Amino acid sequence: MRRILLPLGALAALLLVARTLPVAGAFSGRTETRSAHRAALAPAPSPPLAGQERELAMLFPADSVLFVEAPGLDELLAEGTDGDFVSALLTSPLGSALSEAGISPDAWLSWLESRWGRDPLATLSALTDQGVALALRPRAHGQPAMTLVLRTENAGLLSEVLDDAFGRIEAKYRIPGAFDEPADRVLGADVWVLGDELVVARRGGLLIVGNDRDFARRSLELATTDTPDEGVLASNEAFRELAAKRPEGVLAWAWVDLPALVDAGAKDLAELTELAGVPGAQALLGPALSGIPTGPGLALWLAVDGRRLEISIEGVGAKLPEPLLARAEDFSPPPAIADPSDLAYGLLYRDYASFVNDRAKLFAPELLPSFSEPLSTLSLFFGGADFGEDVLPGLSPWILLVSRDLEFEPGVVPENPLPGLCAIAELEQPERLGPEVITAFQTLIGILNADRAQNRGGMMRLRLGLEGDVELTSASFLPPGPEDGVDMRYNLEPACAMVGPYLVLGTHADLVRDVIRRLDARRGTTGHAEGADEFLTISGAALLRTVEANFETLVMNKVLDEGVTPEEAEGDLNGLRLLLESVESARFETHAGLPAEGRPVARLILTLAEGGDAR
Amino acid sequence: MKLHVLRPWRPGRGEWNRAAVYHLARRAGFGAGRAELDRLLAGGVSDAVDRFLSDDAPDARLLAGAAALLPQGEIDALAAWWMSLILSGKAPLRERIALLWHDHFATSFAKVKDVRMMHRQNTLFRERGLGDFRELLHAVATDPAMLIWLDGDANRAGTPNENFAREVMELFALGIGNYTERDIQESARALTGWGTEGRSFRYRAPDHDGGTKTIFGERGTFGGEEAIDLILAQPACPRHIARRLLEEFVAPNPRKEWVEETAELLVSEDWSIGRTVEVILRSELFFSPQARRSRIAGPIELVATTIRTLGARVPARLALEAAMRMGQIPFQPPSVKGWDGMKTWINAGAWVARHNALWRLARAHVEDTDEVHLDLRDSLGSPKSNEDATRFALELLTPDLVDGAFAEAVRESVRSAPSLDEALTGATALVLTAPEYHLI
Numbered sequence A: 001m002r003r004i005l006l007p008l009g010a011l012a013a014l015l016l017v018a019r020t021l022p023v024a025g026a027f028s029g030r031t032e033t034r035s036a037h038r039a040a041l042a043p044a045p046s047p048p049l050a051g052q053e054r055e056l057a058m059l060f061p062a063d064s065v066l067f068v069e070a071p072g073l074d075e076l077l078a079e080g081t082d083g084d085f086v087s088a089l090l091t092s093p094l095g096s097a098l099s100e101a102g103i104s105p106d107a108w109l110s111w112l113e114s115r116w117g118r119d120p121l122a123t124l125s126a127l128t129d130q131g132v133a134l135a136l137r138p139r140a141h142g143q144p145a146m147t148l149v150l151r152t153e154n155a156g157l158l159s160e161v162l163d164d165a166f167g168r169i170e171a172k173y174r175i176p177g178a179f180d181e182p183a184d185r186v187l188g189a190d191v192w193v194l195g196d197e198l199v200v201a202r203r204g205g206l207l208i209v210g211n212d213r214d215f216a217r218r219s220l221e222l223a224t225t226d227t228p229d230e231g232v233l234a235s236n237e238a239f240r241e242l243a244a245k246r247p248e249g250v251l252a253w254a255w256v257d258l259p260a261l262v263d264a265g266a267k268d269l270a271e272l273t274e275l276a277g278v279p280g281a282q283a284l285l286g287p288a289l290s291g292i293p294t295g296p297g298l299a300l301w302l303a304v305d306g307r308r309l310e311i312s313i314e315g316v317g318a319k320l321p322e323p324l325l326a327r328a329e330d331f332s333p334p335p336a337i338a339d340p341s342d343l344a345y346g347l348l349y350r351d352y353a354s355f356v357n358d359r360a361k362l363f364a365p366e367l368l369p370s371f372s373e374p375l376s377t378l379s380l381f382f383g384g385a386d387f388g389e390d391v392l393p394g395l396s397p398w399i400l401l402v403s404r405d406l407e408f409e410p411g412v413v414p415e416n417p418l419p420g421l422c423a424i425a426e427l428e429q430p431e432r433l434g435p436e437v438i439t440a441f442q443t444l445i446g447i448l449n450a451d452r453a454q455n456r457g458g459m460m461r462l463r464l465g466l467e468g469d470v471e472l473t474s475a476s477f478l479p480p481g482p483e484d485g486v487d488m489r490y491n492l493e494p495a496c497a498m499v500g501p502y503l504v505l506g507t508h509a510d511l512v513r514d515v516i517r518r519l520d521a522r523r524g525t526t527g528h529a530e531g532a533d534e535f536l537t538i539s540g541a542a543l544l545r546t547v548e549a550n551f552e553t554l555v556m557n558k559v560l561d562e563g564v565t566p567e568e569a570e571g572d573l574n575g576l577r578l579l580l581e582s583v584e585s586a587r588f589e590t591h592a593g594l595p596a597e598g599r600p601v602a603r604l605i606l607t608l609a610e611g612g613d614a615r
Numbered sequence B: 001m002k003l004h005v006l007r008p009w010r011p012g013r014g015e016w017n018r019a020a021v022y023h024l025a026r027r028a029g030f031g032a033g034r035a036e037l038d039r040l041l042a043g044g045v046s047d048a049v050d051r052f053l054s055d056d057a058p059d060a061r062l063l064a065g066a067a068a069l070l071p072q073g074e075i076d077a078l079a080a081w082w083m084s085l086i087l088s089g090k091a092p093l094r095e096r097i098a099l100l101w102h103d104h105f106a107t108s109f110a111k112v113k114d115v116r117m118m119h120r121q122n123t124l125f126r127e128r129g130l131g132d133f134r135e136l137l138h139a140v141a142t143d144p145a146m147l148i149w150l151d152g153d154a155n156r157a158g159t160p161n162e163n164f165a166r167e168v169m170e171l172f173a174l175g176i177g178n179y180t181e182r183d184i185q186e187s188a189r190a191l192t193g194w195g196t197e198g199r200s201f202r203y204r205a206p207d208h209d210g211g212t213k214t215i216f217g218e219r220g221t222f223g224g225e226e227a228i229d230l231i232l233a234q235p236a237c238p239r240h241i242a243r244r245l246l247e248e249f250v251a252p253n254p255r256k257e258w259v260e261e262t263a264e265l266l267v268s269e270d271w272s273i274g275r276t277v278e279v280i281l282r283s284e285l286f287f288s289p290q291a292r293r294s295r296i297a298g299p300i301e302l303v304a305t306t307i308r309t310l311g312a313r314v315p316a317r318l319a320l321e322a323a324m325r326m327g328q329i330p331f332q333p334p335s336v337k338g339w340d341g342m343k344t345w346i347n348a349g350a351w352v353a354r355h356n357a358l359w360r361l362a363r364a365h366v367e368d369t370d371e372v373h374l375d376l377r378d379s380l381g382s383p384k385s386n387e388d389a390t391r392f393a394l395e396l397l398t399p400d401l402v403d404g405a406f407a408e409a410v411r412e413s414v415r416s417a418p419s420l421d422e423a424l425t426g427a428t429a430l431v432l433t434a435p436e437y438h439l440i
Helices: A006-020 A023-028 A031-040 A073-082 A084-091 A093-100 A105-116 A120-127 A155-172 A213-223 A237-244 A258-263 A267-273 A279-294 A352-357 A365-381 A387-394 A430-454 A509-520 A540-549 A551-562 A566-582 B018-028 B034-054 B060-072 B075-088 B092-104 B115-128 B133-141 B144-149 B163-173 B181-190 B224-232 B236-249 B256-268 B273-282 B299-310 B316-325 B342-346 B348-363 B376-380 B386-397 B405-414 B420-432
Strands: A066-069 A132-137 A145-151 A184-186 A189-194 A198-203 A206-210 A252-256 A297-305 A308-316 A344-349 A398-404 A420-426 A460-467 A470-477 A495-499 A502-506 A534-539 A583-591 A601-608 B194-197 B200-203 B213-215 B218-220
Touching: A073 A084, A073 A105, A073 A120, A084 A093, A084 A297, A084 A601, A093 A566, A105 A120, A120 A155, A132 A213, A145 A213, A155 A198, A198 A213, A206 A213, A237 A252, A237 A297, A237 A308, A258 A267, A267 A279, A279 A308, A279 A344, A279 A352, A279 A365, A279 A583, A279 A601, A352 A387, A365 A387, A365 A430, A387 A430, A398 A509, A420 A509, A430 A460, A430 A470, A430 A495, A430 A502, A460 A509, A470 A509, A495 A509, A502 A509, A534 A540, A540 A551, A540 A566, A540 A583, A551 A566, A551 B060, A551 B075, A551 B316, A566 A583, A566 B060, B018 B034, B018 B092, B018 B273, B018 B299, B034 B092, B034 B273, B060 B075, B060 B115, B075 B092, B075 B115, B075 B299, B075 B316, B092 B115, B092 B236, B092 B273, B092 B299, B115 B133, B115 B144, B133 B163, B133 B224, B144 B194, B144 B200, B163 B181, B163 B224, B163 B236, B181 B213, B181 B224, B213 B224, B236 B256, B236 B273, B256 B273, B299 B316, B299 B348, B299 B376, B299 B386, B316 B348, B342 B348, B348 B420, B376 B386, B376 B420, B386 B405, B386 B420, B405 B420
Parallel strands: none
Antiparallel strands: A066 A132, A066 A252, A132 A145, A145 A206, A184 A189, A189 A198, A198 A206, A252 A297, A297 A308, A308 A601, A344 A398, A344 A534, A398 A420, A420 A502, A460 A470, A470 A495, A495 A502, A534 A583, A583 A601, B194 B200, B213 B218
């Protein structure tokens, strides 16, 4: 919801700046400042105002580095608390809890209405019916320059609301009449200056609010220029490309000029842009996610649809690592084995064969030596075969992930019951590579046992079993020895099996058995293998069960990590409980697309749980 | 028993002042904030000491929370948990005593390698640290962590392992010069068969040497319990423990007459550590100039007292990390002798760590951090000027040094600070990083 409120939040921030400024001083005794304002906003003839059809992006200068527009805001506000998403949120356990805590949106809106004398949502909806947008530009010192542009067909309403706001400021700061007349009239707009920085300009149904006079004035100029083709944000090529493909029906969207922000000193962002070239980050995040910040622009989309909230981030002109995407079509699509009881179910696209074998093309030379040790170590598990050349190319670039709670017999429940995790991949030559992988698994257990024996630790026992006609290799810990700080018996029982061409590797034998059964009974495919599609779906209810089972551990870790009391930690985690109860699922997906397009996308989709009518 | 050295303190006019209550709070507990110091001051010395004796219940929720952390098997989590108990301010004397016994019966996770055993030993020190020392020593002797640490498992008839027997005499109960090698060897034989099974004490009769032993001149077929009783019966034992208590609560290198009287008191109080400590805390000796600022604060007590005195909110893991950088890693003392303390706390590396940690803590007042919250305006008492900032910081952190050259140096340093907040931060940082502050 934060993105929905961004334009409003920005307006509130601007008004907050005004509230904290010496308003009376700005007008009553500082004539030279007023003169300066007049010089900055020099009188001029009043050219006609551009029509409402002009895109809002045409009203911001090209050196804006962040642009946020909320085309669906008026509709969302008009629906108020009856809108599908808001209604679902309010009837969710989270909404009900807030209501019970006296933080009911209805009560808050009623209070606001009684103070303001207007229906707040309807008024804000009417004020934004022709769009609202915000842009930022870095400044050499202090906060960035910020301008908010709002357009409405209800010029009279805008005038009334503005008068009302000024009246309240006059009353609060005891400066009656200070805003009766505008400080200036520029390009046909009435201009008020609040404090040292805040500028408010209104002309008809157009309102411009900014904390930088030059930046705000440019918007006013662009709104009154006949042909603002040059020097406007919309002339930026990356911006134009993204704006042209803007999905229909989005609530809000934002564009970020990443290189400009980095140039302006955003060091954290600079690190993000280099992630794709870091082997560890590339291996973990994959080509799509690590590729998003590598281009000249970023777009963020926010949409609500029924009980769904979607947040997307898309790169434009991104540099995608072609070698990592080449084998997407070489393997058959992964099987569909999701189950409603899963805590998480996902599909990763990680072409580790190309990652290793094309490393010289993908990474800087100084990073290449870091590959040697892990590769030679892994080769040992495969009887000396070259892990990069002989093993990885036989592994599909897609990896299915399944995670779910485990069922334990009474009396053998682990102290911290954690969900199990299973990974499934396809082998190109299962009859050759399958036995090698199983042997490697057994070798790994043997080496771990030798290491633990040296440290007087408990050993793992290897077992061979059958699930149907599939041979299952598993390893389980013996009861902990005196050197074992942690009883791992029930939290780790690694197992692996080959089911036809599929390699199944999991943290628990029970889960691997379950997956074997699912593979036997599979129907169709999971997703598809276009490009490098990835997704991970997490069930709110299942995650809640894990949180519940480990609640006290989470409380104590929060106490130690954050310095809060156990009661405060419990309060925070109760909030997490409510959130998980309120979310049916969270799905994170990425799509790398074709390297030539350079448009990788990541998307988070939250689906609220169906709730009762708790309001 | 008639007390001389430890006679009760009857403060003269003005002697029960902020400096006295500050000394009590730092020594009997881990410091106290301004408001609590004011309350203690207002109640008089007797009530103030009572507060430390009667506030005896650790935070129950935190205490029980260890059970949720132990399955992780991380000793740092256990150490942070202990730090959170210390920072909670509940049962301050009990936590201080637990820290004292952890140093005295120094046992390291580095060898024990079992978080649950270390937790069990820590609980022993907390629950019985103020009780009968004889019972404590017997309990330590059968504590599984101690048995692993000092090779109890390897102490078998025919091949006795002398580690525990040697340390119980040299470090835990008697001190060098109060036993012979023969006493060690024979006691080790008496202790054969004491070992562990899983995480519990286990007596293995077949491994016990049932032969006749001669310990401190006594002959018999002694077992472990009897050997420990013989050690406790040595006159050196109460003196050794008295010396340890005086080093902690009064001053390093306590005088012979202090030790003698405290040892006599300990025995007359039926070996009750709690009652002996109570007499020390109420004594003239405890509040004497010889006791004040007489030793260098250890990292844990320095970190904890500073955080508590300033009323800062610091995550226990972060506080622990600071203490570890200064050279004190709970549950991992450097040797069976524990931490050497005193000047070793301020070697070059440790002093830099102290300086940096305390400076950063003071800066938290003006610098946004996600983890540390410090409001010096509140903790120092709403100062209005840079001059106030210096005075208030000195009154809270070094109340016995409000006047004089040190105070003037701090005052001069922050006089021209650009804002009150900078003045508060500057004054606090300067006091915290001054050598005087590190004397406890």
